[in-house]
Amino acid sequence: MNNQDVLMDCALTLFSQRGYDAVGVQEIVETAGVTKPTLYHYFDSKRGLLDALLRREASQLLAAIKKASIYEGNLVLTLEKTCKAYFAFASQHTNFYQMHLSMYFSPPKSEANLAIRPYGKEQFKILSSLFIQAAEDHGNLRGRHDRYAAGFLGSINAMIGLYLNNKFELSDEVVFNTVHQFMHGIFS
Amino acid sequence: MNNQDVLMDCALTLFSQRGYDAVGVQEIVETAGVTKPTLYHYFDSKRGLLDALLRREASQLLAAIKKASIYEGNLVLTLEKTCKAYFAFASQHTNFYQMHLSMYFSPPKSEANLAIRPYGKEQFKILSSLFIQAAEDHGNLRGRHDRYAAGFLGSINAMIGLYLNNKFELSDEVVFNTVHQFMHGIFS
């Protein structure tokens, strides 16, 4: 395993637990067992390390969501696939999803938020376009794709939040419940 | 206006835009037009300033939610009142709600998260108990109060997130839609 990946892995662990600002470069390189110039050899700056980390991880998330959210006429099925993709990714990349969440909601002018914004926009676009496509078959959805995308993602992240706090597992049952509730509400 | 409040207001503005870690004590006192010892006279530390700020603002939010979420037999009505209380507070305390959101999702061992955790727990307890009470009238809700609390709060915060990004206003129509969608799904 090369030092680039070791550095990114260590940075990911530290960032996900205490945040980008609170973790110093010194601590990262000590954890990785290398020295500072090594870090600056691979990444030009602390921010460069974060960007590389996002490129490596967030692109995987986006690819998974993009693939899962292809609409083929069955909205429930597509939402379930998408929700499942989120849950699977969050389970397999727990640290990264924690960091991703914290960056997504971080203050608008913070370094972390500026770094993740493009990926957030992209994520939102993917979900929005899903609801736009679905609105062609279900006219009563029309014109609300932004709200639906935000609401659906909010529901998913609420469940992942519970998972990250060890409240429960992200089973297929939770996938079903999340989507079913989104589609039909809590009563049915 | 006394310097305590001026300091808290300035800190709030700065924290909400760039985050607790990224804002130095020096910048806070300069913005407030005072000097460092003044800050340390009123608050023992930077963290003490944050705690005082949370005491002042978050307690208002909790009080508003607590009052709005009293269940009196009509779940839809109670959820609408609660949602409206969130929206009203977020509209009137934009900066604080932005900071509150970012702290709520901040890394689990970050200073910000440790500071807001008790308020987060309390908030969650208030919403949970609402669904527990409602389950006495609606048996099919039973045993899922955690998921409902998280999901409802997630939906609310998703809308407030859109509002904070200037996507739209938090009108009564959005209150109705948010609650209605939570209760009956996106189709009806």
Next chain:
DNA sequence: ACTTTATTATACCGAACGGTATAATGGGTT
């Protein structure tokens, strides 16, 4: 054996960090 090239270690930079010691203020009370 020699050179090249990628990678690493040591030591340091100025600036900003959170926090504090000391003493000068200035307004109200007696």
Next chain:
DNA sequence: AACCCATTATACCGTTCGGTATAATAAAGT
């Protein structure tokens, strides 16, 4: 006028911040 006391200003503490200059090292190619 004398005093008190809350509040403030100046100047500084040691530490850590992100970042870098210089050179040693080690492996690979010729």
